[in-house]
Amino acid sequence: xxxxxxxxxxxxxxxxxxxxxxxxxxxxxxxxxxxxxxxxxxxxxxxxxxxxxxxxxxxxxxxxxxxxxxxxxxxxxxxxxxxxxxxxxxxxxxxxxxxxxxxxxxxxxxxxxxxxxxxxxxxxxxxxxxxxxxxxxxxxxxxxxxxxxxxxxxxxxxxxxxxxxxxxxxxxxxxxxxxxxxxxxxxxxxxxxxxxxxxxxxxxxxxxxxxxxxxxxxxxxxxxxxxxxxxxxxxxxxxxx
Ligand SMILES: Nc1ncnc2c1ncn2[C@@H]1O[C@H](COP(=O)(O)OP(=O)(O)O)[C@@H](O)[C@H]1O
Ligand SMILES: [Mg+2]
Numbered sequence: 001x002x003x004x005x006x007x008x009x010x011x012x013x014x015x016x017x018x019x020x021x022x023x024x025x026x027x028x029x030x031x032x033x034x035x036x037x038x039x040x041x042x043x044x045x046x047x048x049x050x051x052x053x054x055x056x057x058x059x060x061x062x063x064x065x066x067x068x069x070x071x072x073x074x075x076x077x078x079x080x081x082x083x084x085x086x087x088x089x090x091x092x093x094x095x096x097x098x099x100x101x102x103x104x105x106x107x108x109x110x111x112x113x114x115x116x117x118x119x120x121x122x123x124x125x126x127x128x129x130x131x132x133x134x135x136x137x138x139x140x141x142x143x144x145x146x147x148x149x150x151x152x153x154x155x156x157x158x159x160x161x162x163x164x165x166x167x168x169x170x171x172x173x174x175x176x177x178x179x180x181x182x183x184x185x186x187x188x189x190x191x192x193x194x195x196x197x198x199x200x201x202x203x204x205x206x207x208x209x210x211x212x213x214x215x216x217x218x219x220x221x222x223x224x225x226x227x228x229x230x231x232x233x234x235x236x237x238x239x240x241x
Pocket of ligand 2: 043
């Protein structure tokens, strides 16, 4: 049984079909890449999985049970945490306070010292414990992205959704991020669904890759299979990146 399964999910915005009958399955323990040109529906898929958007039709199952009966605030409790394409932190709160927001885990809200320890451990894991008491605002983009990853880790998820974690990073940082995600998957026994534009990164660390284009799933397979797929090459030709 897959850990996460989208079954025939459709989501429209007015005339735009952001997800068009999309089915995909993510196995426990894998890093699954989700790629596709801009506007393909990748972030919408994350928003459907995390219950920010209701699908018009179809089902999303997690751990063998539908997610559609779970309200958005209950998703973390089911074991799903995410980062956002455009970093979403509380700028006036400290770095630690932002990570404490993440300490809503599968066993409920952590409290007091336990919450603090979990948050500090997560910050240490991403190498930012020295920034704990600083305001979250004003750090380089790469640092903000790491704070978001720490916040997601503090929720002790089974499934981590990363929405373009390499966006805005330097070449060197992108390389490091790939190694970091692989290490994090092992260290926290995570399953990872990775939306990313950096093809080298996706192809290097993913066990499987799913490809969306204009809301439709056009391919899935191993990185090698997907890279050779004519439909995938075609979808990216018009993109110029
Ligand atoms: N909240 C929304 N309201 C209206 N249109 C949306 C909304 N979210 C996404 N869309 C549209 O759905 C399509 C897919 O968007 P998105 O999922 O953000 O793509 P991707 O993340 O692959 O770049 C786009 O055409 C986008 O404009
Ligand atoms: Mg997106």
